[in-house]
Amino acid sequence: xxxxxxxxxxxSIAAIFSAxxxxxxRSAVISALFLVLNLGSVAILxxxxxxxxxxxxxxxxxxxxxxxxxxxxIMLLNPAPLKERFASGPVVTGLTxxxxxxxxxxxxxxxxxxxxxxxxxxxxxESYGSTxxxxxxxxxxxxxxFELAGVLLLVAMVGAVVLARRQAPGED
Amino acid sequence: MPLVSYISLSAVxxxxxxxxxxxxxxxxxxxxxxxxxxxAVNVALAAFARHHGGLDGQIFVFFVMAVAAAEAAVxxxxxxxxxxxxxxxxxxxxxxMRW
Numbered sequence: 001x002x003x004x005x006x007x008x009x010x011x012s013i014a015a016i017f018s019a020x021x022x023x024x025x026r027s028a029v030i031s032a033l034f035l036v037l038n039l040g041s042v043a044i045l046x047x048x049x050x051x052x053x054x055x056x057x058x059x060x061x062x063x064x065x066x067x068x069x070x071x072x073x074i075m076l077l078n079p080a081p082l083k084e085r086f087a088s089g090p091v092v093t094g095l096t097x098x099x100x101x102x103x104x105x106x107x108x109x110x111x112x113x114x115x116x117x118x119x120x121x122x123x124x125x126e127s128y129g130s131t132x133x134x135x136x137x138x139x140x141x142x143x144x145x146f147e148l149a150g151v152l153l154l155v156a157m158v159g160a161v162v163l164a165r166r167q168a169p170g171e172d
Numbered sequence: 173m174p175l176v177s178y179i180s181l182s183a184v185x186x187x188x189x190x191x192x193x194x195x196x197x198x199x200x201x202x203x204x205x206x207x208x209x210x211x212a213v214n215v216a217l218a219a220f221a222r223h224h225g226g227l228d229g230q231i232f233v234f235f236v237m238a239v240a241a242a243e244a245a246v247x248x249x250x251x252x253x254x255x256x257x258x259x260x261x262x263x264x265x266x267x268x269m270r271w
Contacts, residue, residue, distance in 0.1 A: 008173040012181045019185050019208050023192040028200040028261075035204050038185075042211050045181075048173070049222045051230050058214075061237050066207070066244045073248045074200055079261040087197035087264060100191045107183040115176045122225030134230055142231050149238040156242030163249035166256075 004048050011044035027081040028074045032067060039063045051129040178219035185212035199251055199261045203244075210240045 018038040025031045039062045046055040086093045127133045138146050185208060192205025214233045221229025251261070258266055 005173055008177075012173075012177070015181065016184055016188070019188040022201070022204055022208060023188060023196065025201075028198055028204075031201050031204055035207060038208065039211065042215060045178070045215055046218055046233075049178070049218045051218050051221075051233070054218060054230055054233055057234065057237060061241060062207075062211075066241055069244055069248055070200070070204070073251060076252065077200075077255050077261055079198065079200065084197070086195040088195075093195060096191065096194045100187055100194070103190065104183065104187040107187065108180065111176060111179045111183055114179060121175060121222050124222070124225050128225075129227065129230060133227060134234070137227050137231055138234070141228075145235060149235055152242050153238060156245045160245040160249040163246065164252045 008045060008048040011041040011048070014038075015041040015045065024085070026083075026085060028079055029071070032070050032074060035070075036063050036067050039067070049129075050124060053129060053131045053134045056131075175219055175223045179216055182212045182216035182219070185209075185215065197263050199254075199263055199266075202263065203247055203251075207240065207244070210236055 015038055018034045018041065021034040022031045022038065025034065039058060043055040043058040043063075046052075046058060088096070189205045189207075189209035189212060192208060193202050196202050196205065214236055217229045217233045217236070221227060221233075254266060255261060258268075260266065
């Protein structure tokens, strides 16, 4: 087994375990910390797929910015851990699990058809996924979507400030 | 790892995220499950990009991350506004718009 395979397998196991823990835990803070572990393992998976730039962005944006925002809000709201693990009673929860298994089976049916169709990785050069090559593509072929993403982030920032702002007394 | 393993992993993570949205009652955990699903899709996109030897899939992952960041900021602001009104993060309590 190559180092890549070992790394990818380990990261996969960590990703699945932490994803299960995010859903299983009652406390939102512990869920958030397991989500950080999940995002970190996905970053390692990106590395094994040749996406070094993506892995860096994943850690910076997701684990760095989004999760800090999450933990901030959790600490601000300070919700008590819920007594029940799931929202509904055992019957509805069981039915939901059955639905999930069905959904997973139908997804895997599509995935397995990939295995027959030659699911091998293309051989790529040294510069695949580097900041330079991703940046060149981002600022040429995908320039307009990139600018749109910038506008979207600006709108979201303004929207978040307006929504979360406490209304001053005497102001409509 | 071959392509099928990556896509299978993506499917597993996505289903876990779906189950989180369906089963949990804490707003914040539901939101984290949505992030799980977005990440699962990112893994699939990056794997297919590697499979085809192109970088367009990685650009898509980049845009998904940008949208996820915007969504997280607005969504969490909405939760703060709701919490101010109802003093709860339990979705079963937030039923003002229920028919």
